[in-house]
Amino acid sequence: MSAEIVNLRQFKKKQTRSEKEKQAEQNRISFGRTKTEKNLTKALNEKAEKAHRQGRIEKDEDRE
DSSP states (O other): OOOOOOOOHHHHHHHHHHHHHHHHHHHHHHHHOHHHHHHHHHHHHHHHHHHHTTTTTOOSSSSS
């Protein structure tokens, strides 16, 4: 019954590095895109928004 001895300082440093790496990966996904990719995404979002608005049924309040 022997437990593994852990150095808390090293454990905390390893945990911090891991968290920073996860954040860096998220930033690469969010901000690491070319201008062309950003423009393409923007155009696709605008097209989807336009299609969504076109399908909306508006109620006329003047009819009542």
